[in-house]
Amino acid sequence: MIYPDFKAPASSRENKKPIEVTLEFWGVWDNSDDWSKIIEKFENETYNFNGQEVNVSINYTKKEIGQYENDLSYLKQRDIEPNIFVINNNWLEKYVDWLEPLNENNAYAEEYELIKYGEITDIFPTETIRNLFFNNKLYGIPLYSDSLALFYNKDLFKDAKIDSPPKTWNEFKTAVRKLTDINRRNEIVRPGAALGCGANINRSSDILALLMMQGGAKVIDGNRDIDINKEIEVNTLNGIEKRNPGKKAIIFYTEFSDPKKNIYTWNNNQDDSIKAFAEGKVAMIITYSYQIKKLLALNSDLNYGVSPMPQLENSTIVNFANVWTPVVSKNNNCKIEPPEAHSKVDCAKIAWSFLSFVNEKENVKLYLDSAKKAAARKDLIAEQIELNNKISVFASQAENAISYNKFDERIDGILIEMIDTINLDRENWEKIVDEAVRKIEELKSKE
Numbered sequence: 001m002i003y004p005d006f007k008a009p010a011s012s013r014e015n016k017k018p019i020e021v022t023l024e025f026w027g028v029w030d031n032s033d034d035w036s037k038i039i040e041k042f043e044n045e046t047y048n049f050n051g052q053e054v055n056v057s058i059n060y061t062k063k064e065i066g067q068y069e070n071d072l073s074y075l076k077q078r079d080i081e082p083n084i085f086v087i088n089n090n091w092l093e094k095y096v097d098w099l100e101p102l103n104e105n106n107a108y109a110e111e112y113e114l115i116k117y118g119e120i121t122d123i124f125p126t127e128t129i130r131n132l133f134f135n136n137k138l139y140g141i142p143l144y145s146d147s148l149a150l151f152y153n154k155d156l157f158k159d160a161k162i163d164s165p166p167k168t169w170n171e172f173k174t175a176v177r178k179l180t181d182i183n184r185r186n187e188i189v190r191p192g193a194a195l196g197c198g199a200n201i202n203r204s205s206d207i208l209a210l211l212m213m214q215g216g217a218k219v220i221d222g223n224r225d226i227d228i229n230k231e232i233e234v235n236t237l238n239g240i241e242k243r244n245p246g247k248k249a250i251i252f253y254t255e256f257s258d259p260k261k262n263i264y265t266w267n268n269n270q271d272d273s274i275k276a277f278a279e280g281k282v283a284m285i286i287t288y289s290y291q292i293k294k295l296l297a298l299n300s301d302l303n304y305g306v307s308p309m310p311q312l313e314n315s316t317i318v319n320f321a322n323v324w325t326p327v328v329s330k331n332n333n334c335k336i337e338p339p340e341a342h343s344k345v346d347c348a349k350i351a352w353s354f355l356s357f358v359n360e361k362e363n364v365k366l367y368l369d370s371a372k373k374a375a376a377r378k379d380l381i382a383e384q385i386e387l388n389n390k391i392s393v394f395a396s397q398a399e400n401a402i403s404y405n406k407f408d409e410r411i412d413g414i415l416i417e418m419i420d421t422i423n424l425d426r427e428n429w430e431k432i433v434d435e436a437v438r439k440i441e442e443l444k445s446k447e
Contacts, residue, residue, distance in 0.1 A: 018046050018053035019344065022335040023351055024082040025060045028068050029290060029324065034371040035060045041366075042357050049353075052344050058354065069409075083334050083351045086324040089131040090406040092139055100330040100348040101137035125399045128376050132325060140325040141359045142376035144368060145398035146288050147319040148203070148210055150307040151295075156190075156283040165284075165307035169252070172284075172310045173263050176256070179283040180265040192265045193284040194273035196257025198419035201266070201273045202287050203322075205415040208253050209404055210320035214312050215245025219404035220411075224444055229433050237314070250433060254422050268423065278302060288322055289374060289394045306390040308397060321401035323376075328352050374398060408443045 027035075039058045047054050061082075063071060075081040076098065087095055120129060124142060132140040150172075152165045160179050166172040172193070179192030198204045209219050216234035217227050228246035255261045257268075266282075274291055276282045278298035286309070295302060309319050334347035358364060361379060368375055368384075374394035375381045384395035406412070418436035422429045 018055045019341045020055050020057070020337040021345055021347070021350055022057045022059060023084060023347065023354065024334070025058055025326070026063050026068075026072075026082045026085040027060065027324075027326075028063050028065045028086060030060075030371055031062060032060050034367060037366045037370065038358055038363050041363065042354055047353070049345065049350060052341070054345065054350065056350060056354065079331055080333055081329050081331060083329050083331075083347050084326050084355065085329070086326050087140070089321055089323050089325065089403055092131060092134050093405075093407065095327070096134045096139065098329060098331075099139050100328045100352070101134075101139050102141070102352060103137070123378060124376055125378065125381075127321070127400060127402050128323075128398055131403065140327045141355055142323060142325050143358065143364060144323060144371070144373040145321070145376045145381075145401060146290060146323050146374060146394055147309070147321050147397045147401035148206060148286050148288060149309050149393050149397065151277060151285045151287060151291075152305055152307060153277070153280060153283045154303045154305055155280070160283075165305065166310050167308070168313045169310050170313060175284070176263050176265050180263075182264070186259055186264075188265065188267060188270070191270060191276070191282040193256065193286075194266055194270070194276065194282050195286070196254055196266045196419075197268055197270070197423060198416035200268060200270055202285065202291065204419060205412040206320055206322065207286050208249060208415060208419065210309070210318070211249035211253055212246045213320065213402065213404065214315065214318045215249055216243055217245040217249070219246070220406065220440070222405055224405060224407060226437055226440055228440075229430075229437050247430070247433065250419075250422070250429070254419065254426070254429070257423050258426065268420065274298075277304070289372070289391060292372060292390060306393045308393055317400045319397040319401040321403045326355055326358075328355065408440075410443060411440055414439045 025035075035058075039060060043055075043057055047056065072081060072085065081098065120138065128142050128145055129138070132138055132142065150165055156179060157165070160175075162175055162178060166175045176192040179190075180188070181190040183189055194201050195207070201207070212219050212228065217232065218225075219228060220226050229244075230246065231242055231244045233240050234243050234245070256263055257266050258264055259267075270276060271279075271281065273282065273285050274287065274294060275298065277285045278295050280299075280302065289306075295304070311317055328348050328351040330348060332342075332347045334350070336342045336345055336347075358367065359377075361377060364375070364377065365380065367373075368380070372391065374391050375384050376398065381395045381398055385392050414436050418432055421432050425432065
């Protein structure tokens with residue numbers, strides 16, 4: 001990615017006052033401190049856009065996730081949405097009509113040149129950028145990567161005489177049996193892992209989807225076809241096999257909350273999984289890197305490690321991605337002073353220029369170091385892996401972290417409800433799965 005210094009000539013700056021441009025930038029998880037160094041660095045220069053000297057200011061606002069999409073829709077109806085805002089890796093299709101894609105002229109200004117499409121897969125893993133393309137156009141440049149990983153309590157592992165975290169699901173089950181403490185009344189005294197339930201397990205719907213995908217399911221594909229309850233054909237080392245990975249994953253997942261199974265370790269009476277882990281009440285949880293900050297806030301003395309996500313034995317490695325990427329609104333509605341200069345400045349081009357600046361290696365490192373996130377760029381991924389710390393695990397998983405076409409956020413709620421309903425009525429679990437699929441199909445018909 002090329003970002004030369006393209007300040008306007010000194011003689012020009014002396015004779016003509018620059019146009020002042022203010023961009024509004026909305027995020028949902030990052031604090032303003034995570035962006036302050038990059039924004040300050042960008043704002044400290046005067047730029048030349050199509051012959052016009054421009055000073056740019058960036059107003060970053062952290063929004064509450066529960067109200068975020070409603071706020072976006074409210075402003076969209078009035079054609080005043082923010083110039084830059086973040087979307088989840090599953091949201092591009094939903095928001096694509098709002099957005100300005102990156103193209104060869106999008107932020108061109110004399111010697112300044114954006115990343116070329118042909119270079120994109122040299123800089124980022126293919127899976128990292130796949131969900132940012134729509135109709136062969138790129139709508140965002142990924143800042144970071146995140147995926148589900150295994151968090152484990154080192155003290156509880158030591159007490160159970162377990163030398164290392166499990167790498168496969170068979171090893172995981174063995175570890176659960178060693179770590180779980182159940183009394184004579186079959187009551188859970190200390191869970192070995194937070195797995196098997198829905199509402200009290202952080203991102204339980206993503207964990208279940210990952211299990212399905214590791215087995216070969218797509219969950220929901222690009223055409224919105226659902227295979228959660230279907231038999232599918234899977235390519236294996238032994239040829240094509242017919243499997244039902246969705247149902248198999250559901251059986252496996254809910255066995256961890258079944259009192260009749262030898263891996264029984266969790267139930268609906270347990271506390272929230274993140275809180276329980278922070279308090280040392282459960283030995284293993286599965287979650288994303290963004291929970292590291294929360295764990296630190298809840299218990300700064302917690303002695304824990306992070307390990308790669310367990311995988312099926314002798315199978316292709318599959319991890320589950322969940323990232324948010326800044327995108328650019330196509331509306332030319334940024335604040336410009338003097339107002340009469342509005343026709344001379346393209347807000348979308350300037351917004352894309354800022355995002356391109358952000359994604360320069362030295363600049364994105366400022367963001368990653370502040371936000372404590374894993375890199376999306378291949379060169380930075382390699383550097384983070386060498387550090388061998390908690391973030392290194394998430395960096396190492398970027399290459400094979402994928403997701404499914406979660407076209408509606410209510411799908412999470414449907415899957416969580418399905419899990420907890422199965423725990424109440426195990427005999428009718430297949431009917432409960434079919435009902436969940438019916439509800440997801442209904443969401444398709446309502447769009």
